[in-house]
Amino acid sequence: MTAARPPLELYRLIESLAGNPGAQRQLREEPEAMFEAFALPDAHRAALRGDARAGLAAIGAHPNMQFKYLAALGRLTLKPASVKDYLERAKARHGPDR
Amino acid sequence: MGRIVSAAATSHTLGPPDGVEARAERVFDGMLAIGHHIRASRPDVLMIVTSDHLNNFRLDRQIPFAVGLSDAYTPQGDLGVPQVPFPGHREFATGLAAWAAEHEFDLVGAEGIKPDHGLGLPNAVINTDQRLPVVPVYVNSVMSPPPSCRRSFRLGQIIRDYVERGRPPGERVAIVGAGGLSHWLCVPGEGRVNADWDRRIIDRFISGRASELIALTREAILAEGGNGGLEIAAWMCMAGAVPGATGTAVYYEPMPEWWTGMGGVTMQIA
Numbered sequence: 153m154t155a156a157r158p159p160l161e162l163y164r165l166i167e168s169l170a171g172n173p174g175a176q177r178q179l180r181e182e183p184e185a186m187f188e189a190f191a192l193p194d195a196h197r198a199a200l201r202g203d204a205r206a207g208l209a210a211i212g213a214h215p216n217m218q219f220k221y222l223a224a225l226g227r228l229t230l231k232p233a234s235v236k237d238y239l240e241r242a243k244a245r246h247g248p249d250r
Numbered sequence: 251m252g253r254i255v256s257a258a259a260t261s262h263t264l265g266p267p268d269g270v271e272a273r274a275e276r277v278f279d280g281m282l283a284i285g286h287h288i289r290a291s292r293p294d295v296l297m298i299v300t301s302d303h304l305n306n307f308r309l310d311r312q313i314p315f316a317v318g319l320s321d322a323y324t325p326q327g328d329l330g331v332p333q334v335p336f337p338g339h340r341e342f343a344t345g346l347a348a349w350a351a352e353h354e355f356d357l358v359g360a361e362g363i364k365p366d367h368g369l370g371l372p373n374a375v376i377n378t379d380q381r382l383p384v385v386p387v388y389v390n391s392v393m394s395p396p397p398s399c400r401r402s403f404r405l406g407q408i409i410r411d412y413v414e415r416g417r418p419p420g421e422r423v424a425i426v427g428a429g430g431l432s433h434w435l436c437v438p439g440e441g442r443v444n445a446d447w448d449r450r451i452i453d454r455f456i457s458g459r460a461s462e463l464i465a466l467t468r469e470a471i472l473a474e475g476g477n478g479g480l481e482i483a484a485w486m487c488m489a490g491a492v493p494g495a496t497g498t499a500v501y502y503e504p505m506p507e508w509w510t511g512m513g514g515v516t517m518q519i520a
Contacts, residue, residue: 163309170305171326208436215436215477216304216392222436230509233266234330235371238278246282 159211162200165190166217169224176224252417254410256291257492257517258284258500259427259455259485262300262371263329265508273503277512278375280501284426285376287500287516293424295339296377297409299387299402299487300368300428306360307390314397315405316358318386319343323365331370339383342417346385349412355405360388372428389487391429391480399471400464402483406490413491427488429481433510437477445504447474448511451482455515458496460489478510492517 165186169175179186187197199207204225208218222228260281267274288296305326307313320338325331343359350357365373369386377384389397389405406425413423431451432444454460463486471479489495497517505512 158309160310167304167308214304214309214392214394217309218436220304231266231268232329233264233508235264235367235374236330236332238264238267238274239332239374242278242282 156212159196159213161190161192162196162211162213163217165192166220166224169220179224180226251415251419252413252421252423254413254425254491254519255293255422256288256424256519257426257488257495258288258515259429259488260284260372260514261430261510261512262368262428262481263430263508263510264371265505270505270507273505277501277503277505280514281372281375283500284514284516285378288376288424288426289378291424291519292422293382294422295342295385295424296373296382297385297387297423297425298369298372298428299389299425299484300372301391301481301484302368302388303366304392305366306363307388307393312390312393313358313360313388314390314393315356315401316360316388316390317343317347318363318388319347319359319361320363323363323369323384323386325370325373326364326366327370329367329371331367331374334380336373336377336380337383339385342383343385345416346409346412349416350405350408353408353411355408357405368428372426376426387487389429389483391483396468396480397483398468399466399483399486402486403461403464403490406487407493409487410491410493425488425491427485429484430478431482431511431513432475433478434476435478435509439476441506441509442476443504443506443509443511444474444476445511447479448502448504448513451475451485452499452502452513452515455485455489455517456497456499458494460486461493463489488517492519495519
């Protein structure tokens with residue numbers, strides 16, 4: 153049984169984006185430098201240069217990693233929500249006990 | 251001996267209310283009702299079984315089952331979860347990992363967890379004053395292979411055994427399974443919701459037949475519940491801790507605008 157090698161270099165790039173606005177900005181503004189820093193294979197760089205969503209899928213990246221990459225690029229179509237806002241609205245509607 | 255005094259399961263995400271105000275309000279009110287149910291049982295310890303979203307656990311070292319050992323936790327803050335610290339319970343969690351090992355189940359002890367919304371959201375709506383000690387149990391459905399429903403149910407059985415035979419007399423334990431129903435994330439079908447499947451899952455839980463779901467394979471869940479539907483393994487862990495319990499469907503809303511079915515149940519504890 154053989155298994156495809158996961159895109160480990162890309163995963164490490166994506167992990168570096170967590171809580172790091174500077175890295176996220178660099179991905180948006182200088183993606184080639186990020187690709188180089190994390191030694192992405194040429195085929196992966198090529199896939200990510202165009203439509204990132206299609207490229208990530210073509211690479212076979214883990215769905216949650218795709219989500220993080222697209223979020224860093226600001227290309228998620230799912231709108232963000234805030235639990236804090238819900239809690240504050242609920243307090244206004246129900247009082248502090250709820 | 252200790253006792254499980256309350257059990258519930260709930261989705262662990264939210265979307266914006268814009269354009270879906272009434273449904274969003276019903277969803278959040280359902281979450282709050284579950285929180286009220288758990289607090290009313292006066293637990294000494296709150297176990298939250300959930301999945302991490304590759305924020306604490308990584309694909310380089312894939313850990314399907316883990317328990318947080320830390321003395322305290324501060325949420326990561328994603329999804330706007332308030333970054334208010336809350337206590338852990340090192341002695342309970344360490345004992346659980348040891349108990350599991352003695353009962354042929356490997357539960358990895360994890361320090362330094364900074365909970366993402368998978369734990370942070372349910373904690374925010376249940377542990378409202380952030381004083382109740384929390385024991386995070388991670389059933390990491392994003393790993394490959396993911397934890398199965400069968401294994402998760404078995405972990406729940408071990409948790410019950412630990413509470414009843416390994417914990418001090420009178421200790422009151424609440425357990426909440428926190429995970430999504432059907433959702434497809436960054437895969438073909440993204441945004442789809444399978445309300446029929448969601449309702450069938452909920453029905454199994456409230457009718458006391460959750461154990462039937464241990465037969466669900468990864469492939470079957472992916473086909474009907476999407477890759478996000480694998481998170482029902484967290485619900486299954488809760489069910490294993492209260493075998494045969496019936497329950498109440500507290501809320502259910504198909505929310506394609508949020509790319510997920512949203513639901514929650516509370517269980518009747520004898």
